[in-house]
Amino acid sequence: MKNQASKLTIGLAISFMSAIANTAIANQIVFAQATKQQKCDISVYVTDKDPQGLNVRNGASSNNRIxxxxxxxxxxxxxxxxxxxxxxxxxxxxxxxTGWAYLPNLGISTRGYNTNGVNIYTSTNPTSRKLGRVPANTSVKLLGCQGQWAQVEYKGIKGWLARLDQCGAALTSCS
Structure with missing residues (x-):
């Protein structure tokens, strides 16, 4: 009986360690996929309301050094x-x-001065479907970027804003 209890304890311990190891490996895989970098080249402005300014960190996490x-x-x-x-x-x-900043603390506006607005596209291609128009000189929520395209949201519509339609300056219309 004592021998069976020992075998059961050892078996449970091995199962427990295996579950921990598998969870750690799965978490590393998910973390690696979530942290894939997307190369960009767009100008934006700081929208952070902190009077001290926007924190720039040495890595993509609030745990990284400022x-x-x-x-x-x-x-x-x-x-x-x-x-x-x-x-x-x-x-x-x-x-x-160069450093890392929290994306929701950055903003972008539309150009389109003296026009009826600019298009938001389904992809980073000007021949892709147009999802809608954003009025000229309008702040939009910045979601990300790819190359020279900005991924934005305006009134619940998420899409892509072409480089020529972006204004990365907060205090001017970029016209």
């Missing part, structure tokens, strides 16, 4: 995204260099 700060309304260039983080280069004042 390298510096970029003031509100300052223009920055996104060179890559990973999940809800953007790798930026500051092209104005404030933090100089």
């Amino acid at each position: 390298l510096g700060k970029v003031p509100g309304n300052e223009t920055v260039q996104i060179i890559a995204t990973s999940g809800s983080w953007a790798q930026i280069k500051n092209i104005g004042s404030g933090f100089k260099g």
Whole structure:
């Protein structure tokens, strides 16, 4: 009886360690897939309301070290995204260099000065289907980017904004 209890205990311990190891491996796979970087080249502006400025970190996580700060309304260039983080280069004042910023703290507007607005497309191709129009000089929610295209949301419509229709400056219409 004592021998059977020992075998059962050992079997349960091995099963438990196997479950932990499999969970850790699965989490690493999911994390690796979620952190795939997307290369970009768009200008945006800081929308963070913190009077100290937008935190720029040395990695795509709030757990990473803060390298510096970029003031509100300052223009920055996104060179890559990973999940809800953007790798930026500051092209104005404030933090100089490259680092990571939380994507929801960055914004973009439309151009289209003296027009009836700009198109939002289903993909990063100007021949793709048009989902709708956004009025000129309108702030839109920035969701991400790919190449020179900005992924945006306007009034519940999510799509892609062409480079010529983007304004990455907060205090001007880019016209």
